[in-house]
Each structure stands twice: as C-alpha cells, then as structure tokens.
Amino acid sequence: DAKTTQPNSMESNEEEPVHLPCNHSTISGTDYIHWYRQLPSQGPEYVIHGLTSNVNNRMASLAIAEDRKSSTLILHRATLRDAAVYYCILGLGYSGAGSYQLTFGKGTKLSVIP
Amino acid sequence: GAGVSQTPSNKVTEKGKYVELRCDPISGHTALYWYRQSLGQGPEFLIYFQGTGAADDSGLPNDRFFAVRPEGSVSTLKIQRTERGDSAVYLCASSGGGDTDTQYFGPGTRLTVL
Numbered sequence: 488d489a490k491t492t493q494p495n496s497m498e499s500n501e502e503e504p505v506h507l508p509c510n511h512s513t514i515s516g517t518d519y520i521h522w523y524r525q526l527p528s529q530g531p532e533y534v535i536h537g538l539t540s541n542v543n544n545r546m547a548s549l550a551i552a553e554d555r556k557s558s559t560l561i562l563h564r565a566t567l568r569d570a571a572v573y574y575c576i577l578g579l580g581y582s583g584a585g586s587y588q589l590t591f592g593k594g595t596k597l598s599v600i601p
Numbered sequence: 602g603a604g605v606s607q608t609p610s611n612k613v614t615e616k617g618k619y620v621e622l623r624c625d626p627i628s629g630h631t632a633l634y635w636y637r638q639s640l641g642q643g644p645e646f647l648i649y650f651q652g653t654g655a656a657d658d659s660g661l662p663n664d665r666f667f668a669v670r671p672e673g674s675v676s677t678l679k680i681q682r683t684e685r686g687d688s689a690v691y692l693c694a695s696s697g698g699g700d701t702d703t704q705y706f707g708p709g710t711r712l713t714v715l
Contacts, residue, residue, distance in 0.1 A: 531644065587696075588646040589704060591636075
C-alpha cells in the first residue's frame with residue numbers, strides 16, 4: 488500500500504484557517520486522496536476526497552499538488568468542534584480481493600485554542 | 602436519517618470468554634467493514650462484506666475472530682476465547698459500494714478483556 492506521512496500534531500487558534508499537510512510520494516495514478524477525521528470518542532467521519540483537481544465542500548477544501556505527491560486539507564475557519572485526529576488515506580486500499588478497506592496511519596491531532 | 606449503530610457501546614468480559622459485537626449499517630448499504638482501534642493508533646481493517654459474503658477477511662488476526670452477515674444487513678463480530686490483547690474499540694462502517702464510496706462509521710464498541 489502507498490503510504491502517507493503527516494505531522495503528529497498541530498495547533499490552531501479558533502476562527503483562523505488551518506492547513507493540514509500530507510505527503511504521499513509513492514501515490515499511484517489511480518489512487519484517490521481521502522481525508523477522514525475522528526472526534527474524541529467517536530468513529531471516523533468522512534471529510535473530503537479528490538484525485539487530481541482541488542476540491543471544495545461544506546466542511547473543507549483539498550489542495551492537491553500538481554505532481555500529486557502531496558496534498559493539504561484546508562479548514563477555512565477552525566472551530567472548537569474541529570479538534571480531532573485527521574487522517575490522510577490513499578485510494579481505498581484495494582487489496583486485489585475486491586476489498587475497499589481504508590488503511591489508516593496515526594494521523595494529525597489538531598488542537599484548537601479558544 | 603439513521604446512521605450506523607453498534608451495540609453494546611461498552612463490553613467488559615473476562616479472559617477466555619466469548620463475545621459478540623453487533624453492527625447495524627445504514628439501510629441499503631451493501632458494503633460493511635469491521636475495524637479495530639487500539640489506544641493511540643488509527644483503525645485497523647479486519648473484514649469486509651459485500652452483501653452476505655465476506656469478500657475479504659485478510660485483516661482478521663487469527664481464527665478466534667469470526668464475523669457473519671447472514672441477511673446482508675446486520676453483522677455480528679464474534680470473538681472466541683478472548684485475550685487481554687483483544688481489548689480495543691471495534692468500529693463498524695458501511696458504504697453503498699463502489700471503489701470510491703464514502704464509508705460511514707458507527708460509534709464503536711469498547712471491548713475490555715480483564
């Protein structure tokens with residue numbers, strides 16, 4: 488599986504933008520870039536995904552480098568509710584057996600300071 | 602609408618006992634996944650169902666772990682002869698199928714083996 492590298496932790500002030508980086512230098516041409524987040528004591532939740540072009544939705548924006556070897560999740564105005572562990576995941580971990588498992592790393596723990 | 606639900610939310614058992622963990626996926630979702638999350642780690646894939654069949658069980662750690670989905674909806678993860686190392690949060694996710702479908706996670710069952 489192609490691997491991702493994320494900082495262990497980041498801090499942001501409330502109502503400021505947050506840029507969460509992810510490096511994935513071994514990404515394949517068919518791998519999508521997915522972001523999930525996990526709030527304390529909850530299951531992970533989908534944030535956004537993309538393939539080549541930048542993507543926006545109501546939660547966040549995803550900026551993908553032209554060579555696709557890195558990406559950045561952008562939260563435009565951090566709120567206290569955004570404090571979570573953010574996971575950058577490539578493709579859906581296609582194992583060749585028809586499975587679309589997600590392969591999670593340790594993610595980035597985002598702290599939001601009031 | 603209703604999300605993924607898991608019961609029980611907490612389960613405490615003694616070493617050597619048998620446990621069953623239940624997952625109710627989002628209605629109509631054909632794909633169902635089980636993951637296990639140890640403290641401080643990202644979720645780890647266990648097994649994937651497409652409909653009633655286990656399409657990929659490569660993540661099950663050993664033959665004490667088994668899962669079923671007899672009618673293509675509710676799934677039960679079964680652990681025999683529990684060990685202290687089985688203590689973790691067990692997460693269930695469902696999706697509509699397809700290689701980029703979002704996975705929707707339940708809140709998890711926290712299993713503690715004494």
